[in-house]
Amino acid sequence: MSPSPARPESWQLAPLSAEFRHAATERDFLAHQLAMTQGQLRIALLFCSLFYLGFAVTDLARQGAGEHTGALLAARAAVVLCALGCLWLLRRYPSSIRVSRLAASAATSAGSAGFLLIAALRPDEFLLHAIGMSILVVVLYIYIPNRLLYALALALAATLGFVALAWLRAPLRGAELGTMATLLLLANVFCYVAARRYQRLWRDEYSARCVLRDQSIRDHLTGCYNRRHLHEQLLENELARAQRYKLSLTVVMCDLDHFKAVNDQHGHHGGDAVLVKFAELLRAMTREGVDGVVRYGGEEFLLVLPETDLRGGVLLAERLRATLAASAIPHQLALIRVTASFGVASADFASSANPAAHHGIIASADNLLYAAKKAGRNQVRALQLP
Numbered sequence: 057m058s059p060s061p062a063r064p065e066s067w068q069l070a071p072l073s074a075e076f077r078h079a080a081t082e083r084d085f086l087a088h089q090l091a092m093t094q095g096q097l098r099i100a101l102l103f104c105s106l107f108y109l110g111f112a113v114t115d116l117a118r119q120g121a122g123e124h125t126g127a128l129l130a131a132r133a134a135v136v137l138c139a140l141g142c143l144w145l146l147r148r149y150p151s152s153i154r155v156s157r158l159a160a161s162a163a164t165s166a167g168s169a170g171f172l173l174i175a176a177l178r179p180d181e182f183l184l185h186a187i188g189m190s191i192l193v194v195v196l197y198i199y200i201p202n203r204l205l206y207a208l209a210l211a212l213a214a215t216l217g218f219v220a221l222a223w224l225r226a227p228l229r230g231a232e233l234g235t236m237a238t239l240l241l242l243a244n245v246f247c248y249v250a251a252r253r254y255q256r257l258w259r260d261e262y263s264a265r266c267v268l269r270d271q272s273i274r275d276h277l278t279g280c281y282n283r284r285h286l287h288e289q290l291l292e293n294e295l296a297r298a299q300r301y302k303l304s305l306t307v308v309m310c311d312l313d314h315f316k317a318v319n320d321q322h323g324h325h326g327g328d329a330v331l332v333k334f335a336e337l338l339r340a341m342t343r344e345g346v347d348g349v350v351r352y353g354g355e356e357f358l359l360v361l362p363e364t365d366l367r368g369g370v371l372l373a374e375r376l377r378a379t380l381a382a383s384a385i386p387h388q389l390a391l392i393r394v395t396a397s398f399g400v401a402s403a404d405f406a407s408s409a410n411p412a413a414h415h416g417i418i419a420s421a422d423n424l425l426y427a428a429k430k431a432g433r434n435q436v437r438a439l440q441l442p
């Protein structure tokens with residue numbers, strides 16, 4: 057339904073890849089970034105294709121209709137075709153993280169292979185190609201949005217291939233070749249560090265945003281959802297879902313009995329300890345990620361139970377009531393015993409004649425709770441809404 061309270065370990069980053077160690081967090085982050093990533097990738101692919109095509113002019117200027125001109129133009133055309141294929145894939149699968157990464161990796165592999173082939177076919181210009189190789193390294197790490205580890209592997213492979221070509225095809229030897237290789241290695245190191253910073257910054261910003269959002273929808277003491285989240289999102293979403301799929305929805309209003317006496321006897325800290333334990337019990341006995349546990353007021357909590365009928369709601373309320381009544385909550389040297397009263401209201405959208413009336417489901421549960429209090433407390437009152 058919504059993430060559980062933010063856990064610091066969810067936000068830890070792996071040092072080499074700069075990805076979240078927690079697989080689900082990384083997945084959520086990538087999904088959150090996907091539209092931006094795809095937009096950047098599209099622009100990068102178009103831009104790089106234009107450059108590859110544009111430099112065909114230099115092939116013709118240098119080689120004229122020489123023996124390698126056809127191969128050079130074919131290499132450029134192959135890179136552009138691959139980029140166009142990747143653009144098509146992005147259009148066809150706009151919500152796939154996997155396809156986005158595949159497109160980035162395929163296009164950069166084709167671009168690197170094309171570049172090496174062009175360098176091999178124009179071996180007398182290796183110093184110019186070395187500048188081109190440096191630009192390629194920047195593009196692989198920083199310009200094309202891809203997984204950092206993939207970019208690292210591709211850029212290192214392209215650099216090694218280029219140095220090997222320079223040794224085989226160009227008259228570079230000894231100190232000159234060593235210097236070029238070292239400079240390209242440095243370009244890799246600096247670009248990797250810069251790309252890693254980007255990756256970390258994006259993830260830091262994402263985790264800060266998630267933590268703030270989590271804090272804005274939860275109660276600080278108990279970690280349960282707050283009332284604002286209930287009214288702004290939780291209830292409306294569940295009512296709409298139940299109405300759309302014709303499901304049952306049950307809400308349980310729970311209130312600790314004589315809580316003022318707990319505060320008077322054990323102090324405010326004792327009262328807080330009871331609230332925290334009660335909230336833990338509510339969360340432990342409901343379905344994680346399905347049911348909503350809300351702190352509705354001081355010592356009043358609301359459970360929102362999707363796809364649950366009246367019988368299920370009453371069973372849960374009875375179990376909660378009995379478990380709490382049998383528990384003793386330790387605080388300092390004392391054991392605090394408390395009970396709670398429950399009001400259970402259920403709506404069945406499959407058979408209801410007036411679904412709009414169910415927007416008053418919380419008021420109904422509150423009235424039932426009041427009836428349970430009046431009837432002596434430590435009990436459950438329930439009603440099926442018409």
Ligand SMILES: Nc1nc2c(ncn2[C@@H]2O[C@H](COP(=O)(O)OP(=O)(O)OP(=O)(O)O)[C@@H](O)[C@H]2O)c(=O)[nH]1
Binds near residue numbers: 311314353
């Ligand atoms: N310790 C603590 N007490 C709180 C908190 N919020 C509200 N309270 C106290 O909860 C008590 C609620 O008292 P009442 O509304 O009289 O209800 P009650 O004593 O539980 O009586 P019944 O509900 O009728 O059984 C008040 O004393 C509030 O000060 C909180 O966050 N921590």
